[in-house]
Amino acid sequence: MALSRSARLGVLVTAAASFLAIAASSAPRPGADGIGDPYFPQLGNGGFDARHYALDVAYNPDTDRLDGRTTLTARATQNLSSFDLDLQKLQVTGIEVNGRRAHFTREGDEIRITPKGVLSKGRDFTVTVTYGGVPEPLGGPIVFGSSYGWMKTADGVFVACEPNAASTWFPSSDHPSDKATYDIRITAPKGLTAVSNGRLISTHGEGGRTVTHWRESRPMATYLATATIGKFDVKTGRTPSGIPIYVAIDPVLAGSNSVDVYGVTAEATDYWSKIFGPYPFEETGAIVDDMPEAGFSLEVQSKPAYSAVRSESTIVHELAHQWFGDSVSVEHWKDIWLNEGFATYAQWLWSEHRGTASAHDSFLAGYNSRPADSSFWQVKVADPQRDTMFASAVYQRGAMTLQALRERIGDTAFFKLLPAWTKLHRYGNANTDDFMRLAEKISGQQLDDLFQKWLFTTGKPAL
Numbered sequence: 001m002a003l004s005r006s007a008r009l010g011v012l013v014t015a016a017a018s019f020l021a022i023a024a025s026s027a028p029r030p031g032a033d034g035i036g037d038p039y040f041p042q043l044g045n046g047g048f049d050a051r052h053y054a055l056d057v058a059y060n061p062d063t064d065r066l067d068g069r070t071t072l073t074a075r076a077t078q079n080l081s082s083f084d085l086d087l088q089k090l091q092v093t094g095i096e097v098n099g100r101r102a103h104f105t106r107e108g109d110e111i112r113i114t115p116k117g118v119l120s121k122g123r124d125f126t127v128t129v130t131y132g133g134v135p136e137p138l139g140g141p142i143v144f145g146s147s148y149g150w151m152k153t154a155d156g157v158f159v160a161c162e163p164n165a166a167s168t169w170f171p172s173s174d175h176p177s178d179k180a181t182y183d184i185r186i187t188a189p190k191g192l193t194a195v196s197n198g199r200l201i202s203t204h205g206e207g208g209r210t211v212t213h214w215r216e217s218r219p220m221a222t223y224l225a226t227a228t229i230g231k232f233d234v235k236t237g238r239t240p241s242g243i244p245i246y247v248a249i250d251p252v253l254a255g256s257n258s259v260d261v262y263g264v265t266a267e268a269t270d271y272w273s274k275i276f277g278p279y280p281f282e283e284t285g286a287i288v289d290d291m292p293e294a295g296f297s298l299e300v301q302s303k304p305a306y307s308a309v310r311s312e313s314t315i316v317h318e319l320a321h322q323w324f325g326d327s328v329s330v331e332h333w334k335d336i337w338l339n340e341g342f343a344t345y346a347q348w349l350w351s352e353h354r355g356t357a358s359a360h361d362s363f364l365a366g367y368n369s370r371p372a373d374s375s376f377w378q379v380k381v382a383d384p385q386r387d388t389m390f391a392s393a394v395y396q397r398g399a400m401t402l403q404a405l406r407e408r409i410g411d412t413a414f415f416k417l418l419p420a421w422t423k424l425h426r427y428g429n430a431n432t433d434d435f436m437r438l439a440e441k442i443s444g445q446q447l448d449d450l451f452q453k454w455l456f457t458t459g460k461p462a463l
């Protein structure tokens with residue numbers, strides 16, 4: 001995610017287990033209502049592993065109403081008597097588990113579902129939820145004070161959901177540690193384009209409406225899913241190295257293009273593939289929408305979403321997230337610097353690549369511009385707290401950490417580390433400890449002091 005400087009919103013921006021214990025652990029019991037994230041205790045759900053979402057959403061921009069049906073295929077990780085899904089505000093009209101009507105109750109943002117029979121540990125099951133209503137975006141301090149989620153535009157909707165807004169438009173296990181593949185079918189009025197993740201499978205007319213089917217065949221965190229709808233000029237092709245590219249730009253913004261979104265996306269996708277390792281997804285691209293109320297851009301998987309035409313630097317940031325955030329995802333939200341520190345560092349690498357500034361100079365500029373008494377230095381990067389998880393320190397001090405690491409271990413080890421990281425945790429989840437261990441392994445150095453100083457301590461570190 002990247003903040004837009006031009007946002008109109010004011011941005012403040014034992015091994016001795018007894019037979020009894022074994023018997024108790026296999027007795028069917030309810031799945032936990034959260035996945036155990038300290039910042040968002042109720043996000044995600046316990047007792048199952050989400051494997052594939054089939055999302056069907058019909059949206060009418062005139063009434064702002066969404067009618068949806070989600071079929072989730074999941075694998076039980078315990079014997080389940082009941083389990084939860086996350087869904088905010090929308091109304092549920094029916095739920096089936098394995099094709100049989102299931103009992104459900106709502107409490108807050110949780111749906112508790114009780115199937116007719118026990119779901120056995122290790123077995124796949126399907127749950128189909130039929131639901132609808134007018135989705136509401138979220139707000140508050142988390143995302144630079146901006147609203148986010150399902151956001152109505154002049155001609156449709158802009159959908160960007162980090163960290164916790166996916167469950168405002170589809171029932172899910174809404175946490176990045178429970179990744180799944182997706183089929184996303186969007187029904188929208190004829191004449192509008194519906195853009196989502198992965199590759200376009202088909203479009204067909206249905207009365208006055210168009211059904212567009214997208215498929216994301218690589219694991220994806222819920223917050224990276226989109227169903228952005230509107231008038232778009234679409235350009236497709238391949239990057240010079242051959243990666244399919246799909247760029248959708250709101251024609252309203254055609255005159256305000258100061259950057260060639262298609263060209264920069266193609267060039268940066270190929271360049272990062274050399275630096276960070278093979279591009280992890282089937283397609284690259286961009287969604288550029290006229291959504292002034294969203295003061296940010298988001299690294300939507302395979303197609304970053306820009307709430308206006310953004311700078312070259314923002315584009316390279318969001319594309320770096322395809323490796324750092326989208327393919328290698330956080331285990332818990334407190335690990336967010338593994339996304340934002342790396343994507344910010346990628347902006348510094350891009351300046352180095354362009355010959356405009358070395359990463360060392362970018363580091364010094366950021367370091368020297370902030371006096372020791374600045375509140376900037378009071379955020380603990382490796383545990384920034386929920387409401388300040390997107391504080392500028394997570395980005396900038398996170399990137400400074402990587403430059404400090406590079407200068408300590410040298411370029412050879414550093415540029416071995418980055419692709420090793422994306423390969424080791426490709427399509428999975430990782431945390432800060434995992435990164436520190438890999439950095440020590442590849443460099444052969446003890447790095448506790450460096451990480452302690454930059455990631456786990458507040459105050460301005462001495463150079």
Ligand SMILES: [Zn+2]
Pocket residue numbers: 001002317318321339340343
């Ligand atoms: Zn970002």
